[in-house]
Amino acid sequence: GIQVEQSPPDLILQEGANSTLRCNFSDSVNNLQWFHQNPWGQLINLFYIPSGTKQNGRLSATTVATERYSLLYISSSQTTDSGVYFCAVEMRFGAGTRLTVKP
């Protein structure tokens, strides 16, 4: 099956900083999503992005399907951005990036 690797596993930021999270996958895909799991455990859809670039407020994502990676950008981070960010490729999840934003 498809292998999904996320990096870094942990990230600590000061409020206001920018960050880039990466997702590498082992095969061509038709479906890639980014999720945020908040401290209460809820999974929140961020982007459905099998290819191309999308933006939603301070967050944006880019998937380069031919090179088998996707990037999630968080700009001007806020404490509410804390949690775990998952990349899911054809519904196989990576291990996540745990983001902590300090005030």
Place this chain on the structure above:
Amino acid sequence: EAQVTQNPRYLITVTGKKLTVTCSQNMNHEYMSWYRQDPGLGLRQIYYSMNVEVTDKGDVPEGYKVSRKEKRNFPLILESPSPNQTSLYFCASSSRDYFDDEQFFGPGTRLTVL
């Protein structure tokens, strides 16, 4: 409001006592699935359903049963729960085959088996 609902949200039970976690979606989605999330192992798919009366095993189906008698409902059944089934469970749905469409997740059910 379009959503996936799960009940109960929290459950503590004992080994061997049959339980059912319900999942319902109001988006007329064809595809539904169950996942469990464990520390260090991430989210793993238990079962999925492409449509009514069509179900198939995911990566970790042992110890679980599902049924899809109606389009909107996809209950997860643990006939004889064991402590290794203590986990956080998520139900998800999408409008088509998950290869082609975005999935939406329920709020999760935190299960503890003593």
